[in-house]
Amino acid sequence: MDIREIARRAKVSTATVSRTINRVPTVDPLLAKRVWRVVNELGYYPNRQARALVSGRSRIFGLIVSEITNPFFPEIVQSFEDLAVQHNYELLLTSTVHDPKRMEMSVRRMIERRVDGVAILTFGMEDSLIGDLRFRKVPLVFVDVGPRMPGVSNIRVQYQEGIREAVQHLAALRHTRIAFVSGPLALRSAVARKAAFEQSMQEIGLKVARELIIEGDHTMKGGMRALLELLSVRERPTAVLCSNDMTAIGVMREAFDYGIRVPEDLSLVGFDDIRMAQFMIPPLTTVQMSQTELANLAFQALLNHVESDSLSLKHKEYILHTTLVVRKSTAIAASSSAEEKAAKARRLVSRTA
């Protein structure tokens, strides 16, 4: 089932078969017809590894994520796959599961397969790890952070936009004591979100109370813990803004267990707009960071590097906007009248008892 087999049967040379299959226009239509006929009869599929070997391009793009099970990623992977199919590329998916060893293996696997580019969507990938990729001039695209070098592009997420909208939204609902549950501050994206929150609060003239800023870890458990911490504060917040949706879901979950109603007693805003957000009860108001758009930008960035014959290996920046999606987890701030507080306390006691 070679190209040679085809050549023999069509009584042409392998060169002609190759040219026919690759639709090189200079081949005689008559010969082409003969070739196609045999190709279809035999069900011949070209061998990609042989192609890659001689052409120097594998038509594979690597995609490195932290965990596929992180609900943020499936949409991205799906979109990336769609684009890959469209452009006749393959997707080499790799997950680091936050393990330095796995990160190293990811990079190694990408190189061994000679991928034509890598989109790095895992945060905390050390510069030293991507050294090998850079060394081999593999086009890269980073989200957020990333070195400003030829051959690597960045997608800058405009956290500020959406978070500002969220804060304004809450303020419009008369919330003044707004808490923020951050992500792990070792992540630059988490730091950026926190900074965006603080700046937005300042812009709008609200005080950010020190005790209302909690460091979470972007997991549901973290959100649950965060709410607990917030409950022990003297003057409780009436709204909580979370660094990602999973955290918000954790807060929601714990609030439910304590009889705190969302949004009546507590308004809640997430970040990311993962699928699950709209399935929650109540549906989560959140800042959308379009995963489809992100995948598009990443793919295009790689494609740009590859298609432009190494002339424009220039560093490029892409912008990913964020915007608030209002659903049902936010409402007018509960009045802080005495009865209300007493009622809230009662509910709390009855549950913990």
Added chain:
Amino acid sequence: MDIREIARRAKVSTATVSRTINRVPTVDPLLAKRVWRVVNELGYYPNRQARALVSGRSRIFGLIVSEITNPFFPEIVQSFEDLAVQHNYELLLTSTVHDPKRMEMSVRRMIERRVDGVAILTFGMEDSLIGDLRFRKVPLVFVDVGPRMPGVSNIRVQYQEGIREAVQHLAALRHTRIAFVSGPLALRSAVARKAAFEQSMQEIGLKVARELIIEGDHTMKGGMRALLELLSVRERPTAVLCSNDMTAIGVMREAFDYGIRVPEDLSLVGFDDIRMAQFMIPPLTTVQMSQTELANLAFQALLNHVESDSLSLKHKEYILHTTLVVRKSTAIAASSSAEEKAAKARRLVSRTA
């Protein structure tokens, strides 16, 4: 950065370099040391496509799913990836998005990359489509269905087990009117689940009311529609068993909107045990079909076919058990006293008004 470059610098032949890297024991330790030294100095990574070309195995396993965004799959993909890393394989992930054209492309891509085996986890893959794979003797593993042929294995899911447990669980909670929301009956797995439900009910001596069997579509919307339909029934069910978790989540969502409390007014059981199930409010009681286990079986099946040098291409069957996981969405059946019914009706009216 060839193997030849290494050979030149280490002053040995390429054959020796190859043998060294592949840890063939017959190579002189002294030479091996020289080779490794150069390999490390230059940061040489072997070229997988060249290897694949000459060795005849690509060390790639294909994984075909219906949609990556279907919450059932991310866990599977992650587990499969883990195993792939462990066994020095690559994962070629492909999604069909229920599109016959995409299915065909999936198969084609698998063949062009010359994968060493394919796990088919999408339902509704036509036999004609896998013809090309079978023709090329690519090892296959199917879930549920699948032809009984040499070179292809099956993973049989024991739907009956878990569904029986679920029905028994509900019966023990004094439920007698139990509804079932099926998946699309074009899917064999959906049919199997429905049949398992009916048999379990019969076993335990409960009547399956014709009007309490609704055909859903395995989506949240489908679940919402199903509940609506169930609400219009003369004598309403006190419990609903769903063919998958997304359906159950839809039911839960719609119930919330109608003021029907889960589990107080309505007990709810799902199927699959996707991650999200435990995050719901209340956490969903569901029949677990371990995605990790599924991935393990699939990978092992492929590995068996590949490792055993084409001698045992025998058809093999693997069993995947299912079991009930009790959480918070099921409770004692609401008594059907007159007041209760009236109260339920009132709540319903007040919401729809």
Added chain:
DNA sequence: CACATTTCAGAATACGTTTTCTAGCGTGTT
């Protein structure tokens, strides 16, 4: 010590393509 046998490194070939190079043929120009 001579010869047979084993061991191991290197030369050469193969894997399935793409692509460069070459040669033949037809066409157009003077």
Added chain:
DNA sequence: AACACGCTAGAAAACGTATTCTGAAATGTG
């Protein structure tokens, strides 16, 4: 009519590795 040129198909080389084959050295045996 002779010559130059463009066009296209085939021959051959290349991509980077594994592996078979070959020969030389080392080892064992009588």
